[in-house]
Amino acid sequence: MSLKFSPPLFEVNKLSFERQGNPVIKEATFRILPGEYCAIIGPNGGGKTTLVRLLLGLEKPSSGEIKLFGTTQKRFRAWNRIGYVPQRSALVDTAFPATVREVVAMGRYAGRGILGFESAEDKAAILEAMELMGVGDLSDRLIGNLSGGQRQRVMIARALASNPDVLIVDEPNTGVDVESQHRFYELLRNLNRTKKMSILFITHDVGVIAEDITSVLFINQTVLVSQNPAEMIRCDEMSRLYGTPAHVVSHNH
Template sequence: MQLKFKVPIFDVVNLSFQVRGQSILSNISFKIFEGEYIAIIGPNGGGKTTLIRMLLGLEKPTSGEIRLFGKKLKDFKEWYKIGYVPQRASLVDENFPATVEDIVKMGRIAKRGIFAGSSQKDKEQVEDAMLKMDILHLRDKMVGKLSGGQRQRVMIARALASSPKILILDEPNTGVDVKSQQRFYSLLSKLNKEENITILFITHDIGVIVDDIGRLFTINQKAIICNDPKKMLSCDDMSELYGTDAHLLHNHKHEH
């Protein structure tokens, strides 16, 4: 894959994180460039979510440095460039008093500030995000009444509404059936290929996405970067490294 920009979106150097003397992540370094499609796997407790939270400035590393778009984390202010869908984001209360359109509009706040008025550009971006996630027909539905797969697409549309350069998703398929998962992955792949949006996501479903992803990060206190994920499943040390909680959901999209 040709990397178009020399300045990476994320430049992580010697990152470590400890809690009460216990090492959660140790000496992790990597770069993520615009247009990449990267999956993160690893055992529960291996530090995947902690790593994402450090990239987003929600946790402070014990040591090491993170640069975003060439700037040190403490100096970075353009957070609208990063769309984030946290773990269990789609598990909302069925009585939650908001429509699909209300939720997606919230994604514009990061771009314009909470007290700014809604502009024509805001409206267009909200429409575009709903179109990309195929939820325009659901715009007036209460979000709590939707299926898990529909809610998942609403939460991603909210993240897309700020026109991010990178989309970060933490186990987005929690509580979503396999058919919805496969539709979701094809939507993600389309965003990556057609919009050049960088995709970084945590998953257990490594079999589903192995055809599409460009690189695989295995996080288990340390990081192993796999630049050819298609060979990943034949690696002898994979199961030892990863643990036993991977779900190998094979991708049937090429079969008739």
């Protein structure tokens, strides 16, 4: 019986990035494997969001190589395989004239283009994403009229509409109530464990997902990788990495 080989979702080798001559990321090397739930942590200004933007091709590296699903980034075209929920995504202009369904449908653009017609497959994927996130009954509501928690679920549904292999979320809990945050963490856990979706989650509050994650990327210009999250998120280790006394709290949820 032949074994099916699955390349890393992301393979990064000696990646560096400078902004106006100042180093932001230095010589980062790591791999993210299929099925992983990876937390990306580090101090403000350490390069977390920049790293994700580099992975998504939104920034160009100063040097080094990025491969996505075994393909060099320059040759990679299957961007629909990556779902992205950016930072502060729940903060939407209340005057933005788009319905929930229209926002979720944007997640299909990578596959068919903004001017393409919706296929039956598109419509089914949009409906499935809305139902999965519990916003199907809000389909015709304007996105600007929703609560922060509802908008967050819509933005995640948009990312899921492309049926991605990996979901990247960049601290999307700004402006979201605590109850919605807990539902969000539970959703990520279920996507990873039930649907086998890989997760990359930028967070400051690693304690809330400590029991869920399988690996940690700590970034403060350089990148440290741990396949043993429980070891890395000890109080003494966090204090060493952040350069200041740290107290790690693991939340039961």
